[in-house]
Amino acid sequence: MSKAYDCIIIGAGVAGASTAYALTQKGQDVLVLDKNGIASGGSGAAGAFVSPKIGKGSPLQTLTNTSFSFAKDFYLSTCPSLFHQTGVIRIPKDEADAKKFTEYEPFNENRYAKYKTEQLQAQGIAVEFDSFFFPEAGVCDAKEICEDLLSNIEVVKYEAKQITQKDGLWCIGEYSAESLVLATGYESDLADLRYMGIKGTWGTRGDFASQLSLDVSMHQSMSVGANVDGIIKLGATHEKEVKEPVPCQKGQALLLKEKASSLIDTSDLELKEVFCGMRAGSKDYFPLVGKVIDVPFMLETYPAVIRGAKPEMKYIDNLFVCNGLGGRGFVFAPLMAKILSECIVEEKEVDVRVDPDRLFLKWCRKSPELDALR
Numbered sequence: 213m214s215k216a217y218d219c220i221i222i223g224a225g226v227a228g229a230s231t232a233y234a235l236t237q238k239g240q241d242v243l244v245l246d247k248n249g250i251a252s253g254g255s256g257a258a259g260a261f262v263s264p265k266i267g268k269g270s271p272l273q274t275l276t277n278t279s280f281s282f283a284k285d286f287y288l289s290t291c292p293s294l295f296h297q298t299g300v301i302r303i304p305k306d307e308a309d310a311k312k313f314t315e316y317e318p319f320n321e322n323r324y325a326k327y328k329t330e331q332l333q334a335q336g337i338a339v340e341f342d343s344f345f346f347p348e349a350g351v352c353d354a355k356e357i358c359e360d361l362l363s364n365i366e367v368v369k370y371e372a373k374q375i376t377q378k379d380g381l382w383c384i385g386e387y388s389a390e391s392l393v394l395a396t397g398y399e400s401d402l403a404d405l406r407y408m409g410i411k412g413t414w415g416t417r418g419d420f421a422s423q424l425s426l427d428v429s430m431h432q433s434m435s436v437g438a439n440v441d442g443i444i445k446l447g448a449t450h451e452k453e454v455k456e457p458v459p460c461q462k463g464q465a466l467l468l469k470e471k472a473s474s475l476i477d478t479s480d481l482e483l484k485e486v487f488c489g490m491r492a493g494s495k496d497y498f499p500l501v502g503k504v505i506d507v508p509f510m511l512e513t514y515p516a517v518i519r520g521a522k523p524e525m526k527y528i529d530n531l532f533v534c535n536g537l538g539g540r541g542f543v544f545a546p547l548m549a550k551i552l553s554e555c556i557v558e559e560k561e562v563d564v565r566v567d568p569d570r571l572f573l574k575w576c577r578k579s580p581e582l583d584a585l586r
């Protein structure tokens with residue numbers, strides 16, 4: 213057995229990379245394992261748009277917007293060359309949506325301006341509705357951000373098949389550590405995480421070479437990146453029927469180009485590369501950050517939990533999760549990593565909004581997976 217680390221993180225996507233970075237900043241000795249290398253999952257496919265959430269005000273909107281503010285400051289100070297603060301225009305989809313924008317306005321928690329259709333048309337954006345412009349938003353280089361965060365951290369290409377605990381250490385093959393973080397995206401079978409309801413949604417993004425002068429990013433029913441170094445990123449499809457990774461489809465990227473033609477002049481866009489991957493979301497769309505409940509222990513020791521009892525939670529020692537970042541991994545990851553690193557190193561309580569505990573009791577009461585015990 214080689215040396216024991218303070219922490220091993222399984223998964224080198226944006227969740228694992230951000231957590232590794234935050235833990236290292238706190239002086240921890242960290243090892244990151246990924247079966248396919250850095251940003252080989254959903255993170256490598258992401259358009260990595262970093263923008264606020266609009267809506268009529270909700271706890272998820274507030275958390276997203278707090279995370280957005282944190283993320284853009286984090287990227288600007290940590291890896292400024294990889295975050296392009298182009299601003300993002302949020303455009304209504306249709307007339308009905310345009311009416312909703314008026315109701316959304318009081319809930320715009322981040323700096324914004326209203327753009328009239330004429331202002332947009334002057335920028336070459338064919339839009340018939342007044343829109344919001346968020347000047348602090350932008351787009352980042354997905355894979356490069358993960359690589360940058362991990363540049364001073366040991367990363368090994370290794371598939372964790374099993375995790376075991378021995379003499380107070382987590383053991384994964386020849387590697388061991390005091391604490392273990394599962395940041396494995398939609399694949400979540402290394403521990404019993406069923407109560408978190410982690411699910412993948414498949415998506416495609418296309419990178420197109422273009423000479424089009426477009427210095428702002430925009431989002432309507434899809435995202436169109438500003439032209440950065442001759443490349444315009446178009447993303448993303450949401451294909452719920454895809455359950456397991458499949459080869460990237462050029463056709464899906466070309467569909468995005470067709471859709472984008474209602475916003476910008478796509479005549480010189482030439483498809484350069486197609487990216488695809490699974491984004492992992494939780495049941496209630498909030499991230500999943502914190503300790504992992506010992507499910508077999510809870511069900512065996514407190515069988516009444518499936519009928520509504522509320523016993524004290526028992527956790528698996530030093531096992532943590534950072535997952536469920538959904539379609540906003542690059543928005544959530546920096547703040548979630550800070551929260552998790554404070555939980556691991558300083559034993560701080562995790563923000564209840566993201567603590568996976570919130571889902572456990574309901575899962576016990578309602579999940580068909582436990583019908584046999586009822």
Ligand SMILES: Cc1cc2nc3c(=O)[nH]c(=O)nc-3n(C[C@H](O)[C@H](O)[C@H](O)COP(=O)(O)OP(=O)(O)OC[C@H]3O[C@@H](n4cnc5c(N)ncnc54)[C@H](O)[C@@H]3O)c2cc1C
Pocket residue numbers: 222223224225226227228245246247248249250251252253254255256257258259260261262370371372373395396397398399402413414415416417435447448449487488489490491492534535536537538539540541542543544
């Ligand atoms: C097409 C597309 C477009 C998107 N656009 C945006 C966007 O514009 N903005 C935004 O913020 N987000 C976007 N997202 C969402 C974002 O990509 C996800 O939220 C993010 O990838 C989640 O990161 P993660 O680290 O949790 O998971 P992942 O990136 O999937 O990382 C999980 C890693 O774990 C590894 N792994 C799994 N099991 C094991 C094991 N047993 N042993 C070792 N390694 C293992 C995998 O190889 C993988 O690298 C998009 C996603 C997609 C697919």
